[in-house]
Amino acid sequence: MSLLTRTAGATADDLKPSSRGPKESILSRGAALIVMGVFTLYFLVPIWWLFIASTKDRGDLLTTNALWFADWNFFANVGDLLTYNDGIYVRWLLNSLGYAGVGALLATVFAGMCGYALAKYRFRGREAYFNTVLGGVLVPATALALPLFLLFSQVNMTNTFWAVLLPSIVSPFGVYLSRIYASASVPDELIEAGRIDGASEVRTYFTISMRLMMPALITVFLFQFVSIWNNFFLPLIMLRSQELFPVTYGLYSWNTQLNQIPELRTYVLVGSFLSIVPLIIAFLLLQRFWRNGLGTGSVK
Amino acid sequence: MTATEVLVTRGARGARKGRRPSDTVRRKTPHKGAIAIFTGPFSVLFLLFYLIPIGYAVWQSLLVVERDGLYGEPTEVFGGLTQYLLVFQNAPFWESVGRVLLFGVVQVPIMLGLALLFALLLDSPVLKGKKFFRLAFFAPYAVPGVIAAIMWGFLYSPNLSPFTQVTQNVDFLSPQLVLWSIANVVTWVFVGYNMLIIYSALLAIPAEVYEAARLDGAGQVRIAWSIKIPMIAPALILTAVFSIIGTLQLLAEPQVFRSFSAAVSSTYTPNMTIYATSAIPNTHLAAAFSVVLALATFVLSFVFLKVTQRKAEQ
Numbered sequence: 001m002s003l004l005t006r007t008a009g010a011t012a013d014d015l016k017p018s019s020r021g022p023k024e025s026i027l028s029r030g031a032a033l034i035v036m037g038v039f040t041l042y043f044l045v046p047i048w049w050l051f052i053a054s055t056k057d058r059g060d061l062l063t064t065n066a067l068w069f070a071d072w073n074f075f076a077n078v079g080d081l082l083t084y085n086d087g088i089y090v091r092w093l094l095n096s097l098g099y100a101g102v103g104a105l106l107a108t109v110f111a112g113m114c115g116y117a118l119a120k121y122r123f124r125g126r127e128a129y130f131n132t133v134l135g136g137v138l139v140p141a142t143a144l145a146l147p148l149f150l151l152f153s154q155v156n157m158t159n160t161f162w163a164v165l166l167p168s169i170v171s172p173f174g175v176y177l178s179r180i181y182a183s184a185s186v187p188d189e190l191i192e193a194g195r196i197d198g199a200s201e202v203r204t205y206f207t208i209s210m211r212l213m214m215p216a217l218i219t220v221f222l223f224q225f226v227s228i229w230n231n232f233f234l235p236l237i238m239l240r241s242q243e244l245f246p247v248t249y250g251l252y253s254w255n256t257q258l259n260q261i262p263e264l265r266t267y268v269l270v271g272s273f274l275s276i277v278p279l280i281i282a283f284l285l286l287q288r289f290w291r292n293g294l295g296t297g298s299v300k
Numbered sequence: 301m302t303a304t305e306v307l308v309t310r311g312a313r314g315a316r317k318g319r320r321p322s323d324t325v326r327r328k329t330p331h332k333g334a335i336a337i338f339t340g341p342f343s344v345l346f347l348l349f350y351l352i353p354i355g356y357a358v359w360q361s362l363l364v365v366e367r368d369g370l371y372g373e374p375t376e377v378f379g380g381l382t383q384y385l386l387v388f389q390n391a392p393f394w395e396s397v398g399r400v401l402l403f404g405v406v407q408v409p410i411m412l413g414l415a416l417l418f419a420l421l422l423d424s425p426v427l428k429g430k431k432f433f434r435l436a437f438f439a440p441y442a443v444p445g446v447i448a449a450i451m452w453g454f455l456y457s458p459n460l461s462p463f464t465q466v467t468q469n470v471d472f473l474s475p476q477l478v479l480w481s482i483a484n485v486v487t488w489v490f491v492g493y494n495m496l497i498i499y500s501a502l503l504a505i506p507a508e509v510y511e512a513a514r515l516d517g518a519g520q521v522r523i524a525w526s527i528k529i530p531m532i533a534p535a536l537i538l539t540a541v542f543s544i545i546g547t548l549q550l551l552a553e554p555q556v557f558r559s560f561s562a563a564v565s566s567t568y569t570p571n572m573t574i575y576a577t578s579a580i581p582n583t584h585l586a587a588a589f590s591v592v593l594a595l596a597t598f599v600l601s602f603v604f605l606k607v608t609q610r611k612a613e614q
Binding site for chain 2: 025028029032033035036039040042043044046047049050053061062065066067109110111113114116117118121122123124129132133135136138139140141142143144146147148149150151166167169170172175200201202205226229230232233236237248249251252255256258259268269272275276279280282283284287
């Protein structure tokens with residue numbers, strides 16, 4: 001369906017007339033540009049400030065113009081950050097990458113398979129199953145954090161890598177999206193053709209259907225990656241040893257110690273900046289997939 | 301797939317259907333093994349990390365701890381709705397619920413209003429440089445809530461802020477303003493995300509739909525109000541439901557703000573209350589809080605969905 005969305009979008013954009021009556025057009029063009037310009041500042045100035053702040057040493061941070069460069073200390077700051085406390089920051093970044101990367105990958109594989117089965121096979125209780133999963137979309141992840149903690153402590157697994165990773169592998173939203181997309185983009189004839197050729201159902205999925213579902217699967221991966229990366233309650237409640245923290249929780253814990261250890265301020269700022277730059281770049285590169293996926297979810 | 305293949309498949313399917321005309325009435329589910337393989341992993345995980353935790357929370361919320369005397373061994377016994385009675389008597393919890401509802405009533409319409417405005421401008425012919433604005437507005441969504449809160453916390457702090465002229469006159473971290481300062485952080489992160497959902501729905505409207513309106517001499521504003529907004533109602537509902545869920549679950553931003561402002565208590569939002577209660581530790585009461593909050597979220601989203609759908613159908 002998102003394929004349809006994209007093509008329809010492109011034509012709609014091309015066909016719209018560029019102006020009606022030159023006078024009104026200039027006026028409304030100006031107004032639109034001013035609105036968007038002001039909000040561009042609102043959205044980008046905080047990030048710009050964070051970048052500038054991470055290029056300054058502690059003295060300059062408070063005394064120089066906050067929105068412009070003073071002495072360039074960026075690499076010195078980064079070097080200090082990476083070596084502080086035996087390089088715990090690097091550890092946090094790798095943890096985040098592990099939780100979000102592995103978690104989102106497995107979540108996508110499982111949700112894709114399940115959504116496909118719901119779209120392409122008839123079986124008893126299918127709609128009841130799907131409605132249960134749909135209810136799962138409305139249950140917020142934070143509501144599950146405490147019961148998960150209680151359960152994990154029953155089996156002595158709190159404060160482990162698994163305590164954060166395992167719950168992240170479930171994506172009801174991924175199943176929902178995969179089902180919609182598979183119904184629209186994988187023709188029944190294709191599956192029948194696979195059967196005629198003697199391929200097993202599972203093989204047909206992994207060699208053909210999954211490829212057709214790729215745009216949806218990429219979207220599911222992105223969504224799950226971001227929600228794991230941003231998840232705060234689960235690490236907060238599960239983890240005690242800082243070697244296991246994801247980067248967001250690590251920075252949070254530094255931020256709470258600023259009163260006792262003021263030099264952490266630079267590390268918090270530089271660390272925050274370093275952790276969002278790769279994400280922002282990845283986001284901007286992958287924006288096309290976001291838009292398609294979001295459209296798929298809402299148009300239905 | 302080639303044309304012959306299609307024909308072959310269609311033929312094959314037709315033939316099979318022809319041979320057993322009544323097979324739709326009563327037949328064993330075909331491909332059971334494949335269905336089990338496809339749905340198995342997700343089902344197991346969904347059961348383990350969604351359904352069982354929910355059930356476990358409900359069970360825990362029905363227990364109470366009893367002691368033999370003051371120093372006796374604590375034992376867990378079934379207490380019925382005792383914990384829920386405590387929930388309803390817990391004033392800080394209901395204050396925190398009131399706080400996030402107030403937050404949501406103000407923040408969600410502002411955020412979605414802005415997102416709608418930006419999406420309509422991106423979709424209208426009056427704006428140049430669309431690609432740039434789309435990227436710039438979406439960029440904050442890449443910033444996790446914790447980090448956005450840390451960043452804005454510094455921006456609000458009187459001595460650290462680059463806008464000292466403003467922050468020395470207005471105390472954004474004061475008890476009166478801090479809720480709205482947090483609302484600003486949430487808005488900053490999520491406007492672009494919602495804008496993109498609405499924008500993608502606008503792109504899906506075929507261009508022919510506008511032609512009649514244009515012949516009738518309708519301007520861009522009229523087209524937006526009478527055609528575009530009604531047509532993207534499903535997308536607006538979706539963003540509203542996600543925002544309602546997000547508001548009731550507010551945690552990371554206010555938790556971070558505790559280190560910037562004394563006005564944010566440990567029970568500032570419902571989720572913070574749950575965390576604080578579980579840290580005491582009073583897991584049974586915390587479980588009851590969780591159940592109440594999850595139910596409230598679910599009911600509110602569900603009711604909103606139903607009400608808006610009925611309206612859209614009328």
